[in-house]
Amino acid sequence: MKLVRFGARGSEKPGVIDAQGVVRDLSGVVPDIDARTLSPAALTRLREIDFATLPAAPAGVRLGACVGSIPNLVCIGLNYSDHAAETDTPIPSQPIVFNKHTGAAAGPHDALILAPGSAKLDWEVELAVVIGTPAWHVREEDALRHVAGYCLCNDVSERAWQLEYEGQWTKGKSYYGYAPLGPWLVTADEVPDPQDVDLWLEVNGVRRQSGNTRTQIFGVAHIVSYLSRFMALAPGDVIATGTPPGVGLGHKPPLFLKAGDRVTLGSSLLGEQRQSVVVYDDEAMGARWREARLPQL
Template sequence: MKLLRFGAPGSEKPGLMDASGQIRDLSGVIADFDAAALSPDGLARLAALDTASLPVVPADTRLGPCVPRPSHFIAVGLNYVDHAHESNMPIPSEPIVFSKAPSSLSGPTDPVLIPAGSQKSDWEVEIAFVIGTPAFRVTEAEALDHVAGYCICNDVSERSYQLERGGQWLKGKSLPTFGPVGPWLVTRDEVGDVQNLGLWLDVNGERRQTGTTSVMIFGIAHLVSYLSQFMRLEAGDIVTTGTPPGVGMGMKPPMFLKAGDVMTLGIEGLGEQRQEVREFA
């Protein structure tokens, strides 16, 4: 299934994309994609619905984040060898883990708002997974059983805040709109081999990033198991798993986002996003 949320910011309703590409309203069935809906039983109930009986949502309706604001919005850094090289950082021996503020979450076509005068705002196409069943100290063999599905995340980053202001990376990762996810959450059963998906990102129609999840340093099963050693992952938590090479920071000379730029990005089987860059005061 392709699960999504639609409507005005803060008032999104749950929906799904049917086989013909129409958005169907699930708000008469569930209130939102909460822990019950994302559990294996909850997803099975949604999969058994007669989608033709559900109300059709107009095609031009705004899509919000594909899951509600999570308790944790976790990110993994330097998870592709070539991205570590372009960042002039060592290959990690264990996953580099940091947080994005849950308030950074935004929809897949919402504008990305960068600080006025920002000189180093950057793009990062990533595959993210959403937890469906709580995970604490799970093995790698059972890890994917705890995943509800996968989606695209643009891990927008203000590099001067991230790398030049001391402390933790989350300062450069957490501004409002710096976490577009969606357009939909694709359930695990429809994704196939999650470690063999192509990723891409363009800025103003020019290709910046091309990659594949097959060369991630730490695969998704490993990440679920690894993170669960340090925390209890809850249903609805989002974990975005790192970006392939081609970020603005790694270009020679570096190139960063400015107001008016348009990012388009996608992952094989998971859809596409589009964001226009704007400034906020």
């Protein structure tokens, strides 16, 4: 199945893509595409539905992040040897783990906001793993049983904040909207081998990244098992598994995003994302965001 969330930001409804590529409304069946929907039993119940009987979503409706109410957004850094080489970084002997704030999760076609003071905005196409059942101290050979599905993630990064500011990478990874997810969550039964997923990314129509998960240093099963040693992974957790070479930081000289740039990324298995870079405007963006999230007294 290809599961989606559609509608205005903050008010998304659950949906599914039918055989004709139409978004069908699942809101009469499940409350959201989140931890409650991702267990094997819940996914089996969804597969038994005749999607043609569900109402169609409005044509051209916005797609949100394909997973809602994400408990934790974990990332793996430098997980392709050729990407490590382009950034002049030694190949890690263990997975490099960091977090993005869950507020970074965004729809696959939402704008990328060029933040105040940002000068080194970069792209990273990645395979993301969505956990379906709790995983704590799981063996590598059992790890994929805990995966509900997979999706695309653009691990957008502000490199100055990530690498030149003191502290952890989190500051450079967590800005609002810097983790577009989707367009859909492809359930694990439709991804025969997570170590054979093609990934690509273009900026303004120029191919910048081409890769395949077969060249990952640490595969998906290893990553899930490894993380489960240090944290109890929960249904709805999202793990971004690293990016192949071709990021802006790796160019000589480095190449970073600017206002008006268009980013397109995709995979033959996971669909495509499209984003435009826009400049932060406090009145149009910040004020409305704060008003929407302040309690009404």
